[in-house]
Amino acid sequence: MALPETVSLPPARADFRDTTVGRLLRRPSALLGLILLAGILAMAAFADIAFTGDPLDMAGMPLLRPGEDAAFPLGTDMMGRDLASGIFHGARVSLLIGGVAALVSLVIGIGIGALSGYYGGRIDRALMRVTELFQTIPPFLFTLALVAILQPSIATITAAIGITSWSGLARLVRAEVLRLRNSELAQASIILGASDARIIFRHILPNALAPVIVSASILVATAILTESSLSFLGLGDPNVVSWGGMVGAGRETIRTDPHVAAIPGVAIVIAVLALNLLGDGLNDVLNTKGERR
Amino acid sequence: MSDPVSSEPVLAVDGLSIGFQTRRGLLPAVRELSFSVRSGEMLAIVGESGCGKSLTALALLGLVPPPGRVTGGTVRLEGRDLLALDEAALRRVRGARMSMIFQEPMTALNPVLTVGEQIMEAILEHEAVSRKAARERTLALLERVRIPDPERRFAEYPHRLSGGMRQRVMIAMALAGAPAVLVADEPTTALDVTIQAQILGLIDELRREQGTAVVFITHDLGVVSRYVDRVLVMYAGRKVEERDTRDLFAGPLHPYTRGLIAAQPRAGAGAAGAERERLAEIPGTVPALAAMPPGCAFAPRCPLADARCVQAVPPPRRAGSGLVACHHAGETHAL
Amino acid sequence: MLTYLRRSAAQVVFVLLGIALINFFLLHLAPGDAAQVLAGESGAATPEYMEALRRQFGLDQPLHVQFLRYLGNLVTFDLGYSFRQSLPVSELILQRLPATLLLMGTAIGFALVAGCSLGFLAARRAGKLTDTVISIVALLFYATPVFWVGIMLIVVFSVILDWLPVGGMTSVEANLSGLALVGDVALHLVLPAVTLGLFYLAIYARLMRAAMLEVYGQDFVRTARAKGVRPRRIAWRHVLRNALLPIVTTLGVQLGSILGGAVLVETVFSWPGLGRLAFAALFQRDLNLLLGILFCSSVVVVLVNIAVDLVYTLLDPRIELN
Numbered sequence: 049m050a051l052p053e054t055v056s057l058p059p060a061r062a063d064f065r066d067t068t069v070g071r072l073l074r075r076p077s078a079l080l081g082l083i084l085l086a087g088i089l090a091m092a093a094f095a096d097i098a099f100t101g102d103p104l105d106m107a108g109m110p111l112l113r114p115g116e117d118a119a120f121p122l123g124t125d126m127m128g129r130d131l132a133s134g135i136f137h138g139a140r141v142s143l144l145i146g147g148v149a150a151l152v153s154l155v156i157g158i159g160i161g162a163l164s165g166y167y168g169g170r171i172d173r174a175l176m177r178v179t180e181l182f183q184t185i186p187p188f189l190f191t192l193a194l195v196a197i198l199q200p201s202i203a204t205i206t207a208a209i210g211i212t213s214w215s216g217l218a219r220l221v222r223a224e225v226l227r228l229r230n231s232e233l234a235q236a237s238i239i240l241g242a243s244d245a246r247i248i249f250r251h252i253l254p255n256a257l258a259p260v261i262v263s264a265s266i267l268v269a270t271a272i273l274t275e276s277s278l279s280f281l282g283l284g285d286p287n288v289v290s291w292g293g294m295v296g297a298g299r300e301t302i303r304t305d306p307h308v309a310a311i312p313g314v315a316i317v318i319a320v321l322a323l324n325l326l327g328d329g330l331n332d333v334l335n336t337k338g339e340r341r
Numbered sequence: 342m343s344d345p346v347s348s349e350p351v352l353a354v355d356g357l358s359i360g361f362q363t364r365r366g367l368l369p370a371v372r373e374l375s376f377s378v379r380s381g382e383m384l385a386i387v388g389e390s391g392c393g394k395s396l397t398a399l400a401l402l403g404l405v406p407p408p409g410r411v412t413g414g415t416v417r418l419e420g421r422d423l424l425a426l427d428e429a430a431l432r433r434v435r436g437a438r439m440s441m442i443f444q445e446p447m448t449a450l451n452p453v454l455t456v457g458e459q460i461m462e463a464i465l466e467h468e469a470v471s472r473k474a475a476r477e478r479t480l481a482l483l484e485r486v487r488i489p490d491p492e493r494r495f496a497e498y499p500h501r502l503s504g505g506m507r508q509r510v511m512i513a514m515a516l517a518g519a520p521a522v523l524v525a526d527e528p529t530t531a532l533d534v535t536i537q538a539q540i541l542g543l544i545d546e547l548r549r550e551q552g553t554a555v556v557f558i559t560h561d562l563g564v565v566s567r568y569v570d571r572v573l574v575m576y577a578g579r580k581v582e583e584r585d586t587r588d589l590f591a592g593p594l595h596p597y598t599r600g601l602i603a604a605q606p607r608a609g610a611g612a613a614g615a616e617r618e619r620l621a622e623i624p625g626t627v628p629a630l631a632a633m634p635p636g637c638a639f640a641p642r643c644p645l646a647d648a649r650c651v652q653a654v655p656p657p658r659r660a661g662s663g664l665v666a667c668h669h670a671g672e673t674h675a676l
Numbered sequence: 677m678l679t680y681l682r683r684s685a686a687q688v689v690f691v692l693l694g695i696a697l698i699n700f701f702l703l704h705l706a707p708g709d710a711a712q713v714l715a716g717e718s719g720a721a722t723p724e725y726m727e728a729l730r731r732q733f734g735l736d737q738p739l740h741v742q743f744l745r746y747l748g749n750l751v752t753f754d755l756g757y758s759f760r761q762s763l764p765v766s767e768l769i770l771q772r773l774p775a776t777l778l779l780m781g782t783a784i785g786f787a788l789v790a791g792c793s794l795g796f797l798a799a800r801r802a803g804k805l806t807d808t809v810i811s812i813v814a815l816l817f818y819a820t821p822v823f824w825v826g827i828m829l830i831v832v833f834s835v836i837l838d839w840l841p842v843g844g845m846t847s848v849e850a851n852l853s854g855l856a857l858v859g860d861v862a863l864h865l866v867l868p869a870v871t872l873g874l875f876y877l878a879i880y881a882r883l884m885r886a887a888m889l890e891v892y893g894q895d896f897v898r899t900a901r902a903k904g905v906r907p908r909r910i911a912w913r914h915v916l917r918n919a920l921l922p923i924v925t926t927l928g929v930q931l932g933s934i935l936g937g938a939v940l941v942e943t944v945f946s947w948p949g950l951g952r953l954a955f956a957a958l959f960q961r962d963l964n965l966l967l968g969i970l971f972c973s974s975v976v977v978v979l980v981n982i983a984v985d986l987v988y989t990l991l992d993p994r995i996e997l998n
Contacts, residue, residue: 180687181694183929184981185974188936189954190698193970196958197706216929273821277940280823281955295824299944306831313824321819402902428907436903443902448895452994453917462913463903498993514903 071333078329084322088315092139099133103289114307125308126301131294135315138291142319145206146272152210153217153267158260160214161221162248166229176222182215191274195283202285205278209271217263224256231255258334262327269323276316291316349420350377351554352401352439352522357414359396359405361630368630370409371397371578378522381548383555385565385586387601388575391627397575398526398558402441403431419521437467440515444527446507450499456483456510457495463517482513486543505536512543519551526558541568562601566590571663574598577627577638579654584663594665597623597639637668645669684982688975695974696750699967700743706963755968760960765968768953773972775845776938776949782869783941784927784934787876792923794877795884799919800911802889810881817878822937826871826944833867840867843946868945872937876930880923887919894918921992928984931977 072078091098114123114131122131164175194208228234229252237247276292278284284293291312298309359371371393378384386394399405401416403423416423418439423431435441440463443449451459457479464475476495483491486509499507508528515523525544529537545568548555559565562572566586573583574595582595593599600623625642628634636653640646649668657666737745749756755765798810817825834842841847841864852860891897892915900914935950942951950969957965989995 177690178694181691181698184691184932184977185695185698185970186932186935186977188933188939189970189973192936192939192954192958193702193963193966196961196966197702197963269819276821277823280821280940281943281958283958292821292823295821295827299827302827302831303835306828306835309824309827310831313821313828316824317816317820320821321815324815324819404898404901406898432904432906434904435901436905441902443895443899445895449899451896451900451914451918453992454913462900462905462909466903466905466909500994511899514899517903 068333072329075329075332077325078333081322081325081329084318085326088139088143088319088322091136092143095133095136095140099130099136101133103133103137104129113305114311122311123305123307125294125297126305127297131308131311134289134294135291135312137289138294138312138315139319141202141285141288141290142272142275142316145202145209145275146268146319149206149209149213149271149275150264150267152207153214153271154260154264156210157214157217158221158253161218162225162253164218165222165225166244166248166252168226172222175218179215179218182212185212187212188274188277191278192281192283195278200278200283200285202288205275205283205285209274213267213270213274217260217267220259220263221256224259225252228252228255262331262334265323265327265330269320269327272316272319272323291319350379351419352556353377353415353417354397354401355415355417357397357400357416358412359393359400359409360412362408362410365631367412369412369578369633370630371400374414374575374578374580376573376580376583378554378556380521380554381552382571383545383548383557383569385557385559385562385569385572386575387559387562387565387572389560389627392575393578394558394560394575395526398441398524398556401522401524401556402435402439403428404435404441433467436463436515436520437518438520439522439524440518440520441524441526442508442511442515442528444530446504446511446528446531449511450507452499455496455498456502459499460510460514460517463514467518478517479513482517483510485516485547486510486513488513503536504532505539508532508536508540509543512540512547516547516551516553520553522554522556523548524556524558527560528557529564530559530561537564541565544568574601577633578630579638580657580664580666581639582663582665582667584661584665588662594660594670595639595667596643596645596669680985684985688978688982691974691978692750692971693747695971696747697743699971700746702967703963704739750971755971756964758957758962758965760957760962761965765965768965769950769968769972772948772950772953773976775947776935776942776951777976779865779868779872779941779947779949780934780938782865783872783938784876786869786873787880788923788927790873791877791880792884792920794881795886796888796911796916796919798881798885799888799892799915802885807885811885814878814881817874818882820875821940822871822875823940823944825874826867826941829867829871830944840864843944845948864945864947868941868947871944872934872941875937876934879926879930883923883926884919887922888915891915891918917991921988924984924988924991928981928988931980931984932973935973935977 073082114121116123122135124130125134160175160179164172164179190212191208194211195205198204198208225248234247234251237251242250275284276290276295279290279292280296282293282296284290294312295309295316298305298307298312301308354377355375357371357374358369360367360369374393374397376384376386386397388394396405396409400411401423403411403426405411411424414424418434423434426434450456454462457476460479460482461472461475464470464478465472468475470478480491480495483494488494488506488509494502494506494510499510502510511528523544528544529540532540541564544555544557547553557565557569565572569586571583572586572589574581574589574597576597582589582593582598584594589598590602593602604623623642628638628641634640634651637643637646637650637655640650643650647668653668655666655668655670657664658670660670753766755769757763758765758768761768794810794814798807801807830842833840843864845864846852846857846860847864888911897910897914900910905914938949939951939954941947942949943955946952950973954966954969957963957969
């Protein structure tokens with residue numbers, strides 16, 4: 049049926065409402081995601097001001113319930129560490145590791161995907177084999193092994209997560225590049241003798257940006273989950289506080305004081321939820337072609 | 342061709358209007374369309390893509406997809422207004438009293454069900470017969486639409502069949518309930534020329550033998566001219582001319598119809614491999630739904646248009662064997 | 677079929693080679709020489725044993741010879757010896773594998789059935805309250821770390837309600853056998869399987885909803901409606917079967933991630949599987965065991981993926997094996 053095409057509406061005013069950001073803000077779920085994310089960013093930014101002192105130090109009576117002592121609104125754990133302070137400082141670690149790890153996998157994923165899709169042939173086959181390999185090795189176990197061998201620190205955790213989580217993105221970028229490489233624009237540039245690098249960076253990658261942006265937000269979310277899982281297992285950087293580590297420490301007291309494990313978990317859920325909501329929103333807004341229900 | 346006086350029309354459409362619900366209001370896509378078909382008669386609805394003909398076909402079975410919806414009129418099948426029925430009652434009509442075949446035989450069949458299962462389903466959903474009986478009937482239907490080796494084809498999946506074969510399967514499926522009306526929405530457009538002729542011949546034969554009324558939707562006037570009794574020409578959601586086929590080809594009254602006929606390749610020209618060769622193009626395109634001119638929608642493309650055409654929509658007028666809606670009806674010989 | 681088998685065989689070989697290479701690389705990445713790494717670092721091994729290890733691995737030889745030796749060991753499924761557990765690594769892994777497969781299988785089954793049902797329901801009620809509620813729940817589960825879900829489920833169902841055991845695979849004190857043992861294991865399995873399954877349930881629910889809605893827009897659904905098929909039957913017979921195809925594909929892609937999740941769940945629930953073995957290896961710095969687990973779980977992923985491919989060809993008649 050060639051019917052929907054005939055419904056061509058007069059162009060609306062090109063104002064803020066129609067920009068990507070404007071359309072994003074009009075979606076309640078994406079807006080909620082942005083607000084939550086802004087909240088976590090603010091927690092990370094003001095952690096030192098709101099809670100002076102090391103969050104790993106004993107600050108008060110151990111195992112205070114939330115609300116029991118006004119100085120510790122979220123209570124304390126069995127070592128007397130302030131949970132609220134841990135949540136604020138933990139936001140830093142989560143966002144830092146999540147963000148940088150996502151960046152690492154973006155660089156690897158885009159690089160491999162672009163080379164593979166652009167050059168095709170033997171390079172493509174070889175790179176895709178490697179990608180398949182990385183998809184086969186259980187990523188979390190792989191990360192675990194890497195961190196265990198390299199000794200846990202913020203840098204090694206970030207690198208390990210980045211190295212093990214790019215395979216899906218590489219396939220996505222490859223598919224996009226394959227599609228765009230055969231577009232008229234890219235073909236014209238090839239005929240005009242533009243260098244490969246120029247074609248890839250000027251003509252192909254910018255057009256493949258939409259799906260990459262969407263996966264970037266999901267990558268950050270996944271990286272935060274992985275980091276929290278590592279530190280839950282005790283493979284976090286021992287010198288910094290982390291939400292996953294806080295849940296792990298709270299395990300000891302779930303029979304008597306389940307809030308110690310519960311509260312940092314809620315923080316993880318909110319951070320990951322915020323990024324997923326944002327990713328879903330971006331997907332809807334940027335992928336207008338698939339959204340014609 | 343069909344019995345001229347005989348009976349009441351089996352399908353009577355009156356004042357059918359269809360629109361698209363958008364954020365900026367309702368955009369009318371089909372306006373005040375009326376026509377009727379008698380048993381054994383074949384009516385072609387012809388127009389360019391976007392004129393509302395496919396939407397009309399879907400509306401007959403109550404299948405207009407949102408945001409489109411029927412905004413007025415009646416569709417009477419054997420005396421009963423289908424638009425007044427609820428979904429459950431309408432479902433019992435579809436595939437039983439009126440059925441439909443579609444343009445794309447490649448995508449119109451479910452890829453994960455066998456051909457036989459899909460035809461049997463059309464029987465089993467309407468009649469309380471055993472699976473065995475339904476299977477027998479399905480095999481007979483496959484034979485009826487001249488699919489060789491029905492036993493084997495019955496168990497085959499659609500992707501194993503050619504386009505022409507799939508369209509035969511679609512026809513078999515549509516005939517399963519021995520419907521009074523068959524709506525065919527461009528059933529030959531996606532097929533090769535030789536297959537087109539076979540499928541058209543098959544539909545023609547079936548309606549003669551079974552007395553099924555056929556509403557044949559097409560953009561290609563030439564394809565159907567040999568088979569249909571009457572032609573209804575649509576332009577931008579309205580009927581502009583409706584005539585007996587012979588009269589229409591002998592002397593089109595609407596300038597748009599004339600353009601359509603002139604745009605057909607002459608018989609035999611196809612042999613030169615230039616089957617799509619346009620002998621006379623109609624300049625311009627169909628106006629967008631949201632930018633419909635106040636007067637005759639064809640006026641911007643019409644060589645005869647004058648001030649009256651731009652201001653007022655021409656009402657349908659009786660003309661010989663049919664109707665025409667043009668201020669300058671009959672002046673086309675001047676072109 | 678033959679071409680398909682040959683191709684999967686080639687794929688298996690390549691993946692095994694790749695993992696061997698990665699493992700070998702990791703061994704050399706660790707501080708100390710491979711013998712120290714393999715024996716566990718804290719000097720628990722005797723000097724004689726260390727010397728034997730050095731000779732066995734040919735650490736005096738050039739790297740490529742070392743790699744070939746390592747490869748030779750892997751091919752014969754000789755994954756080395758776990759000094760910490762005093763057992764060959766392969767034996768340890770084979771002991772623990774069934775428990776992990778049981779956990780994963782149950783979790784996947786639960787996630788598939790419940791996730792697809794919820795997605796199916798949401799798609800059929802698209803835009804209505806049911807859809808909204810299901811979508812929100814799926815979104816929440818999708819954002820929740822498995823280890824935390826596990827702990828919270830323990831708090832609710834074991835600590836507060838006292839309905840289900842806190843962990844382990846069997847009740848140690850009761851010496852059960854036969855049907856009673858099966859029931860006991862099943863009871864212990866509920867929480868870990870649900871914990872591991874919830875995340876994937878969320879994924880399948882979202883995916884199923886999207887796939888169903890997409891299939892609803894396809895031509896053959898319109899054909900089915902045009903021939904008067906009942907809406908229920910359209911949903912079950914025409915839409916569902918086609919919507920399951922992307923689910924199966926996703927399942928294959930996610931196997932590795934499910935295995936990773938199993939590590940966490942087994943740790944939380946003391947489930948005696950590969951994950952807990954890995955966790956123990958991690959803390960005893962038993963790297964040889966850890967890398968052996970990594971190798972074996974990759975093999976499991978490859979093999980199950982081949983099985984998933986076969987299932988796909990059964991579901992989609994358009995795909996033929998070659």
